[in-house]
Amino acid sequence: MASELSVMFRRRRTWAMLAALAAIPVLIAVAVRVTGAGQSGHGPAFLDRITQNGLFVVLTALVLCTPLFLPLTVGVVAGDTVAGEAGLGTLRYLLVAPAGRARLLLVKYVGAAVFCLAATASVLLAGTVAGLALFPAGPVPLLSGELVDGWTAEGRILLVGAYVCVSLLGLAAVGLFISTLTDVPVGAMAATIALAIAAQLLDALPQLDWLHPWLFSHWWLGFADLLRQPVEWTSFGNNAALQLGYVLVFGALAYGRFATKDVLS
């Protein structure tokens, strides 16, 4: 496990993706600072509140990153898990070590989950620093109207971060499964990312509303409920249950596929 993480974090690609994610809140903060207050009601959610309180940089960045940039990076890492090793040829050496197929798969999934956490954390951290550096801090108005102090607000933001991170776990499991189907890592990455986008498109079609609660992306932007007083936990619970379901189903599929697969790469 330690070796898996060290391989992941010794890759320049991992750091490039984390840096790109961190750049997004910084970019938002600088843009808003330079052009002055955004017009109320335009642009992504929370954008117009940034000038009042720096912590809204984080929330704006998460709204922007959740549908596209975070799934993109998670798709790259999750799609690479098994197919990447197969592509390098190291998969056969790991298996004759012997690493054990179930153990290898588990370690690979935990590695991808750690990346989900690191990716969310990097948006959170960069957003908080950029927001507090360029804009006033102080009491934050919640969506339900109450004002809370900065520390409580930061706590809520961490909750939102946890929500986003959990949201990505289902996608990571889907990516792991796709990764066991091929020896071409780029194919697995592209397929995972395409699925993330397709799920959101399907979620936008009202004709398919019976399907919506089953899409792994359905609750992705539901974190606003965590910004009410008292905290509304329903969407967090629904999201976590759905993601857990995806992890179990696609984890089982990935194991079913990988346990008996001929490794010919």
Place this chain on the structure above:
Amino acid sequence: MSGPPQGSGPDGGAAVIETRGLTKRFGRQTAVDGLDLSVPAGAVFGFLGPNGSGKTTTIRMLLGLANATSGTASVLGQDMPGRLDAVLPRVGALVEGPAFYPFLSGTANLRRLDAADPHSPRATRRQRVADALERVGLQHAGSKKVKAYSLGMKQRLGLANALLRPRELLVLDEPTNGLDPQGTREVRNLVRSLAAGGATVFVSSHLLAEVEQICTHAAVMRTGRLVAQGTLAGLRAAGQPLVVVRTPDAGAARRVLDSLGLVPGPPTHGADMADGATVTAKLPAAARDGAPRPEAIVAALVADGVRVRGFSMESGSLEDRFVELTGEGFDVAR
């Protein structure tokens, strides 16, 4: 098939690798067809065959990377792939060329692969990696990233990976691929020293010369089938001995040889026509026991007025035997 009896090596020791009817099909194509392989303990076993004859597929099945379509395999006396977790830590392997993470150093790559086995002792890892690197002559390149390695260096690193722990069996697939003559010699010495240390070494190769110098036993594959297996001496003896006659009377010599039950080939003329031609004749396998002795052949030739200027018996080289078994030429099998 000239293989040793099933279940035991020629010395009576248990077979280290034993397969029965091992078969692998990919779709409609049969890559390995009913393989009965038996590798005795302590042997340096050459696994020969042209490219595409099923050697690597066999190795993948022996190591549990691929599932056999039918048949069974046992390695170190235990069923594969059923007892994979118990068997593989005792086996060092180089499969179809080395493969590493290009963005990690040689040392980091070996540590990663060593850590992949949950039972490999962590405390001695650093030392074992350093020793393995030294054994293959990479001690000064360990900190370099693998993407800066030449093919030969990667091959050496692959061998180092197989030597991270004391192994009872080494499975080396084309170990000298990409190595210069110096490196090839070093690999030969390495294999000899491993065998001297009591390990069984299973070396696959499409180059006969490489195997001939180090192996005690060999098996030959052709289009997925095993066509010969046994000790090197046994394989050599199974080849057809040749009778070589140098004479100006080529036509008469061929008639005499033919009448003795030999199979003469067309005469070949040397640079100097006055010196006559060389006639070679094969001793057919069927007639081997009742074949005339060399002195009888010479006497028959002389009695018929053939002016014999040179005569020799040559036991077929292993190369002739190899070509005989696998077919000549550049066509990759299938």
